[in-house]
Amino acid sequence: MAYKIITECNNCGACEPECPNTAISQGDEVFVINVEKCTECVGFNAEPQCAQVCPVEACVPDEGHKEAKEALLAKAKKLHPEKKFA
Numbered sequence: 729m730a731y732k733i734i735t736e737c738n739n740c741g742a743c744e745p746e747c748p749n750t751a752i753s754q755g756d757e758v759f760v761i762n763v764e765k766c767t768e769c770v771g772f773n774a775e776p777q778c779a780q781v782c783p784v785e786a787c788v789p790d791e792g793h794k795e796a797k798e799a800l801l802a803k804a805k806k807l808h809p810e811k812k813f814a
């Protein structure tokens with residue numbers, strides 16, 4: 729399942745460089761996550777890095793975009809064809 733950023737975001741920018749998939753960018757009001765690129769950090773980190781670094785807990789699971797771990801890993805492989813995943 730992709731993560732999303734809620735309105736509590738204070739635009740600090742801490743999450744953006746932590747994303748292994750460059751899925752995070754500055755939006756009109758707050759930072760936003762591209763659901764096509766978010767893999768919940770599967771293949772890179774045990775925990776979603778955006779949620780780990782966010783000081784106001786604004787990075788949360790997007791219940792509208794639920795995906796199985798296998799689907800998330802397939803997405804990661806597509807985004808990083810050069811990387812060997814365990």
Ligand code: SF4
Pocket residue numbers: 730731746747748749750751752761765766767768769770776777778779787
């Ligand atoms: S959960 Fe991981 S892949 Fe998804 S936006 Fe956050 S840092 Fe990026």
Ligand code: SF4
Pocket residue numbers: 733736737738739740741742743744758759778781782783784785786787
């Ligand atoms: S770390 Fe949290 S508060 Fe900072 S830009 Fe990202 S979502 Fe917003």
